[in-house]
Amino acid sequence: MRRLLILSFFVPGLAFAGPGTPLTLHEAESLWREHSRELKLADTLVAGAAADVRTAAQRPNPDLTINALSISPQSGYGGGPLKDKKMDTQFRLDQLIERGGKRDLRVKGAEARVDAAKFERDDTARQQLGDLRQAYYNLRLAQEKLSLARESAALYEKSTQAGRLRQKAGDLAPVDVSRLQIDQARAEADARQAQADVATAQQALAYLIGRDAEADQLIASDGWPQLEAIALNAHPLDQRPDLAAAQKRMAAAEADRDLARAKRSRDVTVGLQYERNLQNAPTNSYGFGVSVPLFIWHEYEGEIGRAEADYNAARLQYDQQQAVAIGQVAQARNALLASRDRMQRLEGGLLADAERVAKAAELAYSKGAMGLMDLLDARRTLRQIQIEAASARADYAKALSDWQVQAEFRKAP
Numbered sequence: 001m002r003r004l005l006i007l008s009f010f011v012p013g014l015a016f017a018g019p020g021t022p023l024t025l026h027e028a029e030s031l032w033r034e035h036s037r038e039l040k041l042a043d044t045l046v047a048g049a050a051a052d053v054r055t056a057a058q059r060p061n062p063d064l065t066i067n068a069l070s071i072s073p074q075s076g077y078g079g080g081p082l083k084d085k086k087m088d089t090q091f092r093l094d095q096l097i098e099r100g101g102k103r104d105l106r107v108k109g110a111e112a113r114v115d116a117a118k119f120e121r122d123d124t125a126r127q128q129l130g131d132l133r134q135a136y137y138n139l140r141l142a143q144e145k146l147s148l149a150r151e152s153a154a155l156y157e158k159s160t161q162a163g164r165l166r167q168k169a170g171d172l173a174p175v176d177v178s179r180l181q182i183d184q185a186r187a188e189a190d191a192r193q194a195q196a197d198v199a200t201a202q203q204a205l206a207y208l209i210g211r212d213a214e215a216d217q218l219i220a221s222d223g224w225p226q227l228e229a230i231a232l233n234a235h236p237l238d239q240r241p242d243l244a245a246a247q248k249r250m251a252a253a254e255a256d257r258d259l260a261r262a263k264r265s266r267d268v269t270v271g272l273q274y275e276r277n278l279q280n281a282p283t284n285s286y287g288f289g290v291s292v293p294l295f296i297w298h299e300y301e302g303e304i305g306r307a308e309a310d311y312n313a314a315r316l317q318y319d320q321q322q323a324v325a326i327g328q329v330a331q332a333r334n335a336l337l338a339s340r341d342r343m344q345r346l347e348g349g350l351l352a353d354a355e356r357v358a359k360a361a362e363l364a365y366s367k368g369a370m371g372l373m374d375l376l377d378a379r380r381t382l383r384q385i386q387i388e389a390a391s392a393r394a395d396y397a398k399a400l401s402d403w404q405v406q407a408e409f410r411k412a413p
Contacts, residue, residue, distance in 0.1 A: 020219040021217045021218055022219045023219060023220060023221060024221055024222050025136050025220075025222045028136055028205065028208075028209055029129070031209035031211065032129070032132050032208055032209050034210070036128055036209075036210070039124065039125060039128065042125075045117050045120070045121070046114065046117045046121055048117075049110070049113050050114050052110045052114075053110040053114055056103070056107045056110035057103065057106075057107050057110075059098075059103065060095070062093055062096075064091070064092070065090075065092040065094070066089070066090070067089070067090040069088040088275065088277045089275070089277075090273060090274070090276075091273065092271055092273040092274075093273075094271040096268075096269050097267060097268045098267050099266065099267055099268065100262035100265025102259060102262050102263075102265075102267075105256075109252045109259065110252075112249070112252035115244075115245075115248040116245045116246075116249045117245075119241040119245035120241070120242070120245045123240075123242040123245060126242075129405055130401065130405045132205075133398065133402075135201065135204045135205040135208055136205060136220055137220075137394050138201045138204065138205075138394070139202060139205050139219075139220040140220040140394065141201075142194065142197045142200075142201040143219065144390045145194045145197065145387060145390060146191070146194040146197070146198050148386055148387060149191040149193075150191050152187040152383055153188045155187075155379070156180065156183050156187045156188075157184055159180050159183075160177070176372045179376065199215075199216065202215045202216060202218045203215045205218055224393040224396070224397055225397050227340060227343060227344065240406075242325065243318070243321055246317060246318040246321045247318060249314050249318075250311070250314040252314075253310050254314075256307050256311070257304075257308055257310070257311045259307070260304045260306070260307035260308075261304055261307075263303060264295075264299055267292070268291070268292055269291045269292075270289070270290055271287075271288070271289040271291070272286075272288060272289075273287035273288070274286055328406075332402045332403045332406055333403065335395075335402065336400060336403045339392065339395040339396040339399040340396055340399075342392045342396075343389075343395075343396045346385070346392050347392075350389075351386070351389045354385040354386075355382060357381070357382070358378045358379060358382035
C-alpha cells in the first residue's frame with residue numbers, strides 16, 4: 001500500500017497546463033508595440049510638440065482697423081450709397097516687427113522640445129518594454145508555481161486516500177491520517193492562491209498588450225533563459241533617452257531664457273493709414289506711423305528672472321537624472337550578478353540534492369524504514385526548494401531583461 005505514495009512527484013516539465021492562448025515573449029512584444037496605450041500617448045505628445053514649432057515660426061499677423069468718424073446727426077448723413085455718406089472713414093493697417101531674434105529663439109526652443117518629446121517617447125518605450133518583460137516572466141513564474149501546487153495537492157490527495165486504506169487495515173494510526181489530511185488542505189489552499197496569482201499576472205500582461213478581454217486565456221509559453229556569459233560593460237549614459245531628453249529640455253530652457261532677455265529689444269509697430277473725408281469738400285489722405293514701447297515701469301525683470309530659474313532647474317534636473325541613471329545601471333548589474341549566482345547555486349546542486357533526499361524518503365517510507373513526519377518534512381523541503389528554484393529562474397530572467405533594456409532605445413531622433 002505504501003507504494004501508492006510514490007507518485008509523479010519528480011517528473012520533469014512543470015509547464016502550465018490548461019486551455020488558453022500560448023504566447024511567446026516575441027509575440028507579446030509585437031502586440032505591445034501595436035497596442036500600447038502609453039506609446040500612443042507619447043506619440044500624440046510628439047505631434048503636439050511638432051505643431052508648437054509651426055506656431056513658433058509664425059510671424060505676427062497684421063491688424064486692420066476701420067474707423068467711421070465725424071458723424072453728425074444735426075447735419076445729416078447725406079444721401080446715396082454708403083461710400084457717399086457724410087463721414088470721415090479711416091482704414092489703418094498695423095504690422096508688428098519683432099526685434100532681437102525673438103522668432104529664431106522661439107523656433108530654437110520649440111525644436112528642442114520636439115527632440116525632447118521624441119527622446120521621452122523612446123524612454124517610455126524603454127520602460128514599458130521592461131514592464132512587459134517583467135509581466136511576462138511574472139506570469140511564467142505564476143504558472144510554474146500553480147503547476148507545483150497542483151502536483152502537491154494531487155500527491156497529498158492520493159497519500160490521504162492510501163492512508164485511509166491503511167487505517168482500515170490497522171496499519172496506520174488515525175493521527176497520521178489527520179496529519180495527511182491537514183497537509184492536503186494546505187496544499188489545496190496553496191493551489192487556489194496560485195490560481196489567483198496566475199489571474200493577476202494574466203491581467204497585468206493583458207493590459208500591456210491590449211488583450212484585456214482575453215486575459216484569462218493568456219499562457220506564457222517561453223521557457224526560462226539559460227545561464228550565459230554576459231559582458232557587463234557599462235553602456236554610455238549620454239545615449240540613454242531619458243538623459244538625452246533632459247539635455248534637450250535644458251536647451252529649450254536656455255532658449256527661453258534668451259527669449260526673455262530679448263524682450264528688452266523693443267519691437268516696432270509700423271502702421272499705414274488711408275482716410276476718406278466727405279464732411280465738406282471730399283478729400284483723400286494717407287498717413288504713416290511707428291510705435292515703440294516705453295520701458296518706464298519695468299524692463300521684463302520678472303520674466304527674465306523666471307526664465308533664468310527655469311533654466312537652472314532644467315540643468316539641476318539633468319544632473320539629478322544622470323545620478324539616478326548611474327545608480328540604475330549599477331543596480332541592474334548587481335541584480336543580474338546576484339540572480340545568476342543564486343540560480344547557479346540552486347540548479348548546480350541544491351535542487352538535485354533535495355530531489356534525491358525526497359526520493360529516498362519516499363522509498364524508505366514505502367518500505368517502512370521512515371516515519372510519516374520525516375516523509376512530510378522531506379516533501380515540504382523539496383517543494384520549498386522547487387519554488388525557490390522557480391523564483392530564482394524568474395529573478396534571473398527579469399534581471400537579464402532589465403540589463404538588456406539598458407542598451408536598447410539609444411538612437412537619436
